[in-house]
Amino acid sequence: MxxxxxxxxxxxxxxxxxxxxxxxxxxxxxxxxxSSPCYFSSVFNFGDSNSDTGEYSAAFDPVPPPYGETFFGMPAGRYSDGRLIIDFIVKSLGLPYLSSYLDSLGTNFSHGANFATASSTIIDENVPLSQGGCPLSSGVQLKEFLQFKSRSQLVYSRAFATIIVGVFKELMPKEEYFSQALYTIDIGQNDLNACCLQNKCGEDLIPNAKMVFSRAVKNIYEKGGRNFWIHNTGPLGCLPLFLHQLKLNDEELDSAGCGIRCNKLAQRFNTMLNETVVELRRELPLAAITFVDIYSVKYLLISQAQKYGFEQRLSQLVADYGGGDYNSHFNVICGSTCLCQRSQRVLLGKSCKYPSERISWDGIHYTEAANKWVFDQISGGKFSDPPNSLNLACYQVASDLNGSRSFM
CATH class of the missing domain: 1.20.5 (Single alpha-helices involved in coiled-coils or other helix-helix interfaces)
Known part of the structure; x- marks a missing residue:
């Protein structure tokens, strides 16, 4: 001024x-x-099931019914009854929904690509698929992106001009789109699962995650990425499926009914992530990095659910059928079936009648209604550092270089 x-x-x-x-x-x-609104030609997303739009389904097992029933009317590769936060992000930017990188049918990458995969972690883990692991960690997703960036430009080269049909150009991003794009990242929850559920957490877990996360962002920056929208992780201690498994007593729960230890673990991780972002701003002077406090938004929703039009008690937050105190069970997950009633396959993991009134869809993931509510809170910048709205996420402000306020 x-x-x-x-x-x-x-x-x-x-x-x-x-x-x-x-x-x-x-x-x-x-x-x-x-400032004028930013122009984001495309979005490239990295993460886990919170933003997976079909990667896991294309690579491994397809998401079963009743997933997707609210908006798509069928499973659409998303771990929700409808759309995810990333869907609302791209829609608000005037872009089509993102195609998953590994999806081979009906894909269009001209406006970006989604590399997020359910069960993914920041750090490589040696956990088999049968036990809930996923080989497509953040490092693999980065390799997919680097290969995609290189190969997608072949359709614009002279060598392929007479071989590749023109329509393929319309399905691939132009070279300049990679520097104009918004790079969204939401990953880290699965790195903390064992720490939360089994109370087994190595001292080097969070420092190693910090190193790997930082290296990934720097790699994207070196390839021309400039605009980053990074989510911290949500309150693990409020996930109904985790609460069912942990069976905590009253002293181990906070006033919202959430597990104190697991939430403190998530807060420690988020503090690390916040520190990483501050360091990246100093080391990457041309980058505009917006750090979004997803934890606080989701905790606000869960702790004051009734105020915002949702069912109040945690035991009522689950749209999926699982039974028990939290209507959730590791052995009866959303979409689970059994051979019963005269050898007929029966769906056990059904959805409830009104998922729009629930926050949790399957005990871990959120309903479309909850995802939309969270997006509405974060898109205006109230829970971001710097306090940029989504459409101004390409701008730097002085606080980017001087530091950052702390987040949970």
């Missing part, structure tokens, strides 16, 4: 210095007041 010199001349020197000191302390939000 510029102050005309004539305003300062009548003041004595001490007052001038005090006024200038106060001006320097003012937050730099005024920079954003007259």
């Amino acid at each position: 510029d102050i005309p010199l004539s305003y300062l001349l009548p003041l004595n020197f001490a007052i001038k210095m005090k006024l200038l000191h106060l001006l320097l302390l003012l937050p730099p939000l005024v920079i954003l007041v007259s």
Whole structure:
């Protein structure tokens, strides 16, 4: 903010210095007041099941009914009854829903690609698929992106001009799109699962996750990525399926009914992630990095569910049928079937009648209604650092370089 010199001349020197000191302390939000909305030609997403739009289904097992029933009317590769936060992000930017990188049918990558895969972790893990593991960690997703960036540009080369039919060009991003794109990242929850459920957590887990996460962002930056929208992880201790498994007593639960230990673990991870983002801002001067406090938004929703139009008690938050105190069970998950009633296959993991009134869809993932509510809160910048709205996420402000406020 510029102050005309004539305003300062009548003041004595001490007052001038005090006024200038106060001006320097003012937050730099005024920079954003007259800024035009960013142009994001495309979105490239990395993450786990919170933003998987079909990667796991294409590579391994397809998501079964009743997933997808609310919006798509059928399973659509998403772990919800409908759309995810990433779907609302791209829609708000005027882009089509993202195709998963490994999906070979009906894909269109001209506006970006989704590399997020259910069960993925930041750090490589040696957990087999049969035990809930996934080989497509953040490092593999990065390799997929680097290969995609290289191979997608072959359709624009002269060597392929006479071989590749013109329609393929329309399905691939142009080279400049990679620097104009928004890179969204939501991963880390699965790295903490064993720590939360089994209370087995190596001291080097979070430091190693920090190193791998930082390296991935730097690799994207080196390939031209400039605009990053990074989510921290949600309150693990509020997941109904985890609460069912842990069977905590009252002293181990907070006022919202969430597990204290698991939530503190998520907060430790988020503190690390916040520190990583601060360091990345210093090391990547051309990057605009928006850090989004998903934890606080989701905890707000769960702790005040009734206020926002959802069922209040955690035992009522699950749209899936599983039974027990939390209507959730590891052996009866959403879409589970059994051979019973005269050898006929019967669906056990049914959805409830009104999923729009529930927060959790299957004990781990959120309903479309909850995802939409979370998106509405984060898209305006209230829970972000810097406090950029989604459509201004290409801008840097002074606080990017000077530090960051702490997040849960």
